[in-house]
Amino acid sequence: MCIKDKAWWKESVVYQIYPRSFKDSNGDGVGDLNGITEKLDYLKELGIDVIWLSPVYQSPNDDNGYDISDYQAIMKEFGTMEDFDRMLAAAHDRGIKILMDLVVNHTSDEHPWFVESRKSTDNPYRDYYIWRPARDGKEPNNWGSCFSGPAWQWDEQTQMYFLHLFSKKQPDLNWDNPRVRREVFDMMNWWLKKGVDGFRMDVISLISKEPDLPDGPAELNGYASFNMPANGPHVHEYLQEMRREVLNNADTLTVGECSGVTLEEAKKYANAEGTELNMVFQFEHMDVDAEAGNKWTDKKMRLSEMKEVLTRWQKGLEGIAWNSLFWENHDQPRSVSRYGNDGEYREASAKMLATCLHLMQGTPYIYQGQELGMTNVPFSSIDDFRDLDSVNAYHELVGQGVFTEEQMLKYLRRKSRDNARTPFQWNSGSQAGFTAGTPWIMVNPNYKEINAEEQMNRPDSVFHYYQKLIRLRKEREIVVYGSYDLLLPESEEIYAYTRTLGDEKLLTVCNFTDHEVRYEVPEEFRGGDCLISNYDAPELNESVTLRPYEAFAAEKKE
Structure with a gap:
């Protein structure tokens, strides 16, 4: 860059x-x-x-x-x-x-545009949203909602479906209009x-x-x-x-x-x-x-x-x-x-x-x-949750027998947006x-x-x-504008990469494990200055022993 x-x-x-x-x-x-x-x-x-x-x-x-x-x-x-x-x-x-x-x-389906749109098929706001007739007595296509179930809601007043890729109270706008x-x-x-x-x-x-x-x-x-x-x-x-x-x-x-x-x-x-x-x-x-x-x-x-x-x-x-x-x-x-x-x-x-x-x-x-x-x-x-996505998924997946209540609660505790x-x-x-x-x-x-x-x-x-x-980012242009190159792509323990801007070079090393990991320091960074570390700054010799979840960034030696 x-x-x-x-x-x-x-x-x-x-x-x-x-x-x-x-x-x-x-x-x-x-x-x-x-x-x-x-x-x-x-x-x-x-x-x-x-x-x-x-x-x-x-x-x-x-x-x-x-x-x-x-x-x-x-x-x-x-x-x-x-x-x-x-x-x-x-x-x-x-x-x-x-x-x-x-x-x-x-x-929202309570927006004045949609309130008007659903009044009649010839309302001036009808084409602000995506309306379609039934197909063989069912939804116009097989699209699903982000929040479970079909992405179509039947409207009794005009006898047509409207599209909602999210909640049925979130009708999709027609951007082609x-x-x-x-x-x-x-x-x-x-x-x-x-x-x-x-x-x-x-x-x-x-x-x-x-x-x-x-x-x-x-x-x-x-x-x-x-x-x-x-x-x-x-x-x-x-x-x-x-x-x-x-x-x-x-x-x-x-x-x-x-x-x-x-x-x-x-x-x-x-x-x-x-x-x-x-x-x-x-x-x-x-x-x-x-x-x-x-x-x-x-x-x-x-x-x-x-x-x-x-x-x-x-x-x-x-x-x-x-x-x-x-x-x-x-x-x-x-x-x-x-x-x-x-x-x-x-x-x-x-x-x-x-x-x-x-x-x-x-x-x-x-x-x-x-x-x-x-x-x-x-x-x-499940009563602790407020997120529509989480509550709907719980009732759908437990109701269909895909997961037990305890399994689904375990997954919600891990992945729910309410976290x-x-x-x-x-x-x-x-x-x-x-x-x-x-x-x-x-x-x-x-x-x-x-x-x-x-x-x-x-x-x-x-x-x-x-x-x-944040301060380091403001002080060093290399953090913003330097090019990125990955090291050790196969490692399941260490994420290491370099940033390069002109003659400057920065090394970032992160241990993603809860145990010590040996890391061989690239030669150009041995003896370099450590700019930031989440433990005491390591001495950059031929190798360092990374402590659990240790991370540091260093400049190459002048």
């Missing part, structure tokens, strides 16, 4: 806030905008540059805010538009940018005029469907994957139109959540010419612990497979497009429980995972609580300092040991380690 291609969004670190679970300012048990404003100094101290705000728009909350009924109003639980404006100004005062979550593959695109672009420009700094685009790879809506290969449940429409015939055309009509109107950061994206498609979405988006979220590395596409399993990932996927994306996009870097978000379980060790080596493995990710090429994303090493949650009953959605652990006080009331979802009982207050007061904490990684 040439330094001439420098951009602020490449050099930034993004922090994702899930507002419902971040900080409650009024005691109703739900996080809110004023709670975020109250904690901006914490984020400033951490060192992040951008906040990605999960949806705060008006919503019936069927899918925790990803079902939007008004794109230009704030959900009452989160506060008012005045609260939003105050938060935005306070963030900007601290040099922190705000990234809105753009959810425009679908709306230019009026829909105009409405979306006008709304986006409204937010840019308000002063937001860009958009994370929810499932944006799904907006363009094949006109004849063909059947897809059936999965275990008899339906085709909800990703079936991914990377449709006009998706790049529509995003290029968005770039011309909206994104070029401001200096924005844009990242597309691209379900089903391939490396070749990503080169188009995030091309260096800047005709579409700045970067994409791809999910191949999130599937290495799945079984034939089924995430409900306790399978452990193979490190060699993880390295192959991440390296293919690092090398494949180099000089062509830009990577996003993440282990966690609101849809994934906690990484320290998933890829590390959330017991004896929780802090060491949390730091190791951070080192491995943040020193690659791309823009790092931190999910709230990840910087503390927050863990998965010991949910004891990431429990309240942020601010301190060791009541409800982890999140709320003075009763939280909307249970607090992880380990909050007395794992919380922000304790870690901010302890120099060797996970929080302070993240601070150092």
Whole structure:
């Protein structure tokens, strides 16, 4: 990557806030905008540059805010538009940018457009959504919903089906209708005029469907994957139109959540010419612990497979497009429980995972609580869960006899999205300092040991380690712009790679095990300086003995 291609969004670190679970300012048990404003100094101290705000728009909350009924109003639980404006100004005062979550593959079924659309087949808004007649008395095709069952809902009033790739309360918009695109672009420009700094685009790879809506290969449940429409015939055309009509109107950061994206498609979405988006979220590395596409399993990932996927994306996009870097978000379980060790080596493995990710090429994303090493949650009953995906999967798979109740609860404790959605652990006080009331979802009982207050007061904490990684990124251009090369591709214990920029070279070494591993140091790094380590810095002789979950980064010897 040439330094001439420098951009602020490449050099930034993004922090994702899930507002419902971040900080409650009024005691109703739900996080809110004023709670975020109250904690901006914490984020400033951490060192992040951008906040990605999960949806705060008006919503019936069927899918925790990803079902939007008004794109230009704030959900009452989160506060008012005045609260939003105050938060935005306070963030900007601290040099922190705000990234809105753009959810425009679908709306809520309570959005005025859909309320009109379902009134009659000749309503002016009918073509804002995707309606089809029954096929042989059944759904128009075999597409499945992300949240179990078919992706079609029968509507009695007009005797037709509408498409919903997600909940039946989330009808898909018809992006082939230019009026829909105009409405979306006008709304986006409204937010840019308000002063937001860009958009994370929810499932944006799904907006363009094949006109004849063909059947897809059936999965275990008899339906085709909800990703079936991914990377449709006009998706790049529509995003290029968005770039011309909206994104070029401001200096924005844009990242597309691209379900089903391939490396070749990503080169188009995030091309260096800047005709579409700045970067994409791809999910191949999130599937290495799945079984034939089924995430409900306790399978452990193979490190060699993880390295192959991440390296293919690092090398494949180099000089062509830009990577996003993440282990966690609101849809994934906690990484320290998933890829590390959330017991004896929780802090060491949390730091190791951070080192491995943040020193690659791309823009790092931190999910709230990840910087503390927050863990998965010991949910004891299906009644503890709030996530639509988890609850639906439990009832479907247990009801069909695929898993027993105990098996499914075990898989949910490992993979449910609710693991990431429990309240942020601010301190060791009541409800982890999140709320003075009763939280909307249970607090992880380990909050007395794992919380922000304790870690901010302890120099060797996970929080302070993240601070150092973020600082290193700002001090060393090689961390942002250096090329990436993998070492030891076959090792199931060590993830090691180099970064190179001109005459500079950086080595990152991570032990992904709970035991000691011998590592042969490449000759050019022997005697080099260690820039960061999650233990005492090792002496770089011919070899080093890596302690459990040890990680370090070193410069080559001058």
